[in-house]
Amino acid sequence: MQIAVTFRHMEASDPLRAYAEEKLERVKKYIEEPIDAQVVLSVEKKIRHRAEVALVAKGITIKGSEETNDMYAAVDAMVDKVERQLKRYKEKIKNHKPAAGRERTVQKTVFAAESIDEGRGEPAIIRSHSFPVKPMSVEEAVMQMDLLQKEFLVFTDDESEAINVVYRRKDGNYGLIIPQTS
Missing domain, CATH: 3.30.160.100 (Ribosome hibernation promotion factor-like)
Structure with missing residues (x-):
């Protein structure tokens, strides 16, 4: 300390x-x-x-x-x-501990910019990473995002069990992306 x-x-x-x-x-x-x-x-x-x-x-x-x-x-x-x-x-x-067994897994993939710009059929993958998406409330997601010092956080809403994204806006506020289900 x-x-x-x-x-x-x-x-x-x-x-x-x-x-x-x-x-x-x-x-x-x-x-x-x-x-x-x-x-x-x-x-x-x-x-x-x-x-x-x-x-x-x-x-x-x-x-x-x-x-x-x-x-x-x-x-x-x-x-x-x-x-x-x-x-x-x-x-x-x-x-705010998540309920056990309700986690989902999301895959994060990073593509090479040159392979997309050149217009080839398949973009070149640089890195791929899977991580669990924990169920939590929006308030907890914002708190976790601040703790991890990230610009956005993908999480599962603990009520609707839909995957949501919370992000930090340029004005310092927070935004929430909730996918529409038809």
């Missing part, structure tokens, strides 16, 4: 840095490595002690901040807040 602690409007303190690092170590059990944590400890108007953190790990970003009149209490509250967010996230993933 990489932890960077920054002090703003206050003296750098090794005990406070060690305390923040020690407290953040307990969130490791909720997310997979590698974890990058940016901690900012600041004092505003000599009475407001603020602790902020941004955790980045394998496609997920969690942010938390807390403000009190004691820096150690602010660090504790900030870590508690981040830990609650991670617990909720972990539960959400655990509750």
Whole structure:
């Protein structure tokens, strides 16, 4: 776990840095490595002690901040807040486990562009790969796509059992392709 602690409007303190690092170590059990944590400890108007953190790990970003009149209490509250967010996230993933035996397999094939451009009868296949398509809800598909840092995800809708595609649009929103059945 990489932890960077920054002090703003206050003296750098090794005990406070060690305390923040020690407290953040307990969130490791909720997310997979590698974890990058940016901690900012600041004092505003000599009475407001603020602790902020941004955790980045394998496609997920969690942010938390807390403000009190004691820096150690602010660090504790900030870590508690981040830990609650991670617990909720972990539960959400655990509750979206697909039903066993309902998976489909899809084949992905990559063709050589030259073979298509030249107009030959059969395009040249560069690579072919089969992978399971798991049944899930649209919300879970978007979450999985974000976690995997992909531009699109093929999945089986858990209600209709039809193959759908969710994709990231250029404006930052998400699109959903649902095939029509006649």
